[in-house]
Amino acid sequence: MNKQAGFSLVEIMIALLIGLFLMGGILQIFSASQQTYRMQSNLARLQENGRFALDLLAHDLRMAGYWGCLIGTNTDITGVDNNTGVITVDNGTDSIAIKAAFTVPPILSCGTPVTTDPTYILASSATAYKIYTNPYPTLYKSFNGIWRPLIDGIQNMQILYGIDSDGDYAANYYVAANNVANMQQVVSLRISLLVVTLDDYLATQLLAYTYNGVTTTPADRKIRRVINTTIAIRNRLL
Numbered sequence: 001m002n003k004q005a006g007f008s009l010v011e012i013m014i015a016l017l018i019g020l021f022l023m024g025g026i027l028q029i030f031s032a033s034q035q036t037y038r039m040q041s042n043l044a045r046l047q048e049n050g051r052f053a054l055d056l057l058a059h060d061l062r063m064a065g066y067w068g069c070l071i072g073t074n075t076d077i078t079g080v081d082n083n084t085g086v087i088t089v090d091n092g093t094d095s096i097a098i099k100a101a102f103t104v105p106p107i108l109s110c111g112t113p114v115t116t117d118p119t120y121i122l123a124s125s126a127t128a129y130k131i132y133t134n135p136y137p138t139l140y141k142s143f144n145g146i147w148r149p150l151i152d153g154i155q156n157m158q159i160l161y162g163i164d165s166d167g168d169y170a171a172n173y174y175v176a177a178n179n180v181a182n183m184q185q186v187v188s189l190r191i192s193l194l195v196v197t198l199d200d201y202l203a204t205q206l207l208a209y210t211y212n213g214v215t216t217t218p219a220d221r222k223i224r225r226v227i228n229t230t231i232a233i234r235n236r237l238l
Contacts, residue, residue, distance in 0.1 A: 042197040049153040050195040050227045053139050058231045060127050061189055064098040065235040079177030090131045094159045097128035131157050136198055155196045158212050162188035169237045187236040192228045
């Protein structure tokens with residue numbers, strides 16, 4: 001009667017080695033799948049944040065100067081080009097403030113304007129946008145002087161002002177805020193947003209990007225996209 005023999009040490013070592021190879025392959029597949037999921041999730045959120053930011057900006061900015069039957073103001077649009085030295089605004093980003101009747105119908109009837117409601121005090125009817133990193137780059141919105149974070153992942157905002165120089169209600173050229181001689185000639189705004197993912201280490205290498213005519217290689221491995229739109233200021237297009 002033959003005795004049953006066990007595995008030799010060499011056979012056990014070979015089996016362990018094969019098992020390690022199989023486990024390593026499984027872990028590599030899992031890691032790659034997890035990284036792909038992180039990238040796709042961050043890209044989806046990046047695109048969503050960018051579209052949402054443009055929609056909100058367009059909704060408010062195109063209303064600049066809307067007062068119904070009330071008398072408007074010559075300062076219903078103000079902008080700052082490439083902020084510097086402001087504690088709560090990121091350097092190198094644009095900011096803009098507009099004035100309009102946003103919350104309450106500006107008239108009871110076209111012949112009877114409401115002039116007592118504080119909504120129509122110009123100083124309390126301003127809406128403004130800025131970029132501030134705390135802790136993530138974020139688009140902030142102010143209404144009646146109160147700043148609130150609106151959408152994160154917005155790293156930079158650049159605004160060009162379309163100037164109607166010949167009175168045909170169409171922009172003849174676009175300039176930065178500090179080159180606008182008369183804001184009453186602005187009939188459209190060209191908005192450019194630099195949107196960035198919140199998570200780092202998504203790319204396998206440093207990704208250079210071009211924004212506002214400048215190519216930059218960041219120190220992180222986040223993904224960035226540039227989105228643009230042009231907004232007509234409806235109350236200037238008579």
